[in-house]
Amino acid sequence: MANPVPCKLAGFLCKAVDELMSLIGRTVSPHSLRVFEAAARHLSFTAAARELRSTQSAVSQQVRAMEEQLGMALFERIYRGVRLTDAGQALFVAVQEGFGTIERTLDRLQRQHRHPRLNILTDFALAAYWLMPRLPHFRQRHPAIDVRIMTNQGVFDWQDQDVDVAIMFSDEQGLAGVPRLFAESVLPVCSPAFLERHGPIDSLSRLREVPLLALMTDQGQPWLDWPTYFRQRGGMACAQTSELTFNNYTLLVQAALVGQGVALGWQGLIDELLASGALVGLDDLALATPQGYGLIDTRPHESSAAKQAFMDWVMAGATTPL
Structure with missing residues (x-):
């Protein structure tokens, strides 16, 4: 069974923090909190005064005024020093956490201002075959922007991820109101040596007879698979028995x-x-669909010159060959 004393103390501290933070919002200045934090960290008004370039009496007066404002003691004055009361300890923890959060946030904002970072989410295929070959051009134009590529082969969900821009493959509904990078246009492809061995492949019925390489769609991805291709292209079933299946488009292309x-x-x-x-x-077996890649600003309420520069560059690159 848990010791009831620590539990009671924890409850008291939580209640004290709530009461203190409620009072602080109305009565205590940020300067007073800084003086208190220094005195609590050193457990010495004299050492706090040295750090703050003040005097021991000024720190003592500031702390006393803060205690009077809050209506509770934060320090116990003991011989040759001070120690925190339970309320003082609770406030010290809260203030340190608050100051730490503020300092980390300011540091992050300053670093982002000097060296902005963009997190880009897309799938393996677009990252490998479209984005990466073009990215050096963007880096040459914007060397200060740190671009980080994140890939996901499944259904995209950036809600709980640190993502600034997503380049997503979707159906017409998913692309509504989104700048379209390019529409889905597919055609069967193979190596010249394979075509020499198995060709000519000039009809759907002949295509069904050769080994087909497939990309998994088991996570609900909307891109075309072979059964859908055959159905939309010619209204026939895909009766292939020697198919190789991959969960990564780069591996599939390598196999081809x-x-x-x-x-x-x-x-x-x-x-x-x-x-x-x-x-x-x-080429004679090509197929176009209303699906395609769209460019999504995942944080439209957060504007930045770096993000806008990247999005403009992506859309310009959609119509510009390498």
């Missing part, structure tokens, strides 16, 4: 590059691989 099968390639992400010839697109 080394000739393991045909993947769905999102235009805007795999353009450079198509342009270089590393992948071949089956």
Whole structure:
């Protein structure tokens, strides 16, 4: 069984803190709290006076006036020093926590002002194939902005995360009122060597017969999968039996590059691989949907020059090739 004495003391302290903080809001100045904090930390009015570049008598008078304002003793005057009462100890803890929070916040704000930081949330595919190749251009234009990339392959939820901007793939409803980076346009892609072995692949019925590389959608992701592609493209089922499945788009693209099968390639992400010839697109089998990537200001009530610069740069990059 718990010792009742500490429990009673904890209850008393909590009640004392509540009472003190209520009173402080009306009667005690920030300067008085600073004097009290220094005296409580040193347990000496003389040492507090040295720190504050004041006198022992001035500190003693300030503390006495504060006690009179609050209607309770904060220190016990003992021989050659002072010690905190229970109420004084409770206030000391609260004041230190408050001052600590203020100092940390000021430090963070100053660092952000000198060297602003942006946390960007997106998925693996866009981060690897669109954002990262372009990011050096942004860094050259804004070298003082610290950009941090966070990736999530599932359904995005930034409510409990430290995120400033999200680049999210979504359906039409999710993109309502959001600047659109680019719409979803997909086409089957494979390596030149794979096409030479298995080609020509010029129809949906032929496409169903070759190894297909798939990206998982088990967390409710809205992007196209093979069954949806075949259904929307030709109204037929995907009767594939030798499919390889990945939970990461970069792995899926790598599998396509080394000739393991045909993947769905999102235009805007795999353009450079198509342009270089590393992948071949089956253009006749392309499909466009109303879905796509949108640019989301996750903290619209918090404006900053760094965030606006990044968002402007992203939207400009949507129409500018590398």
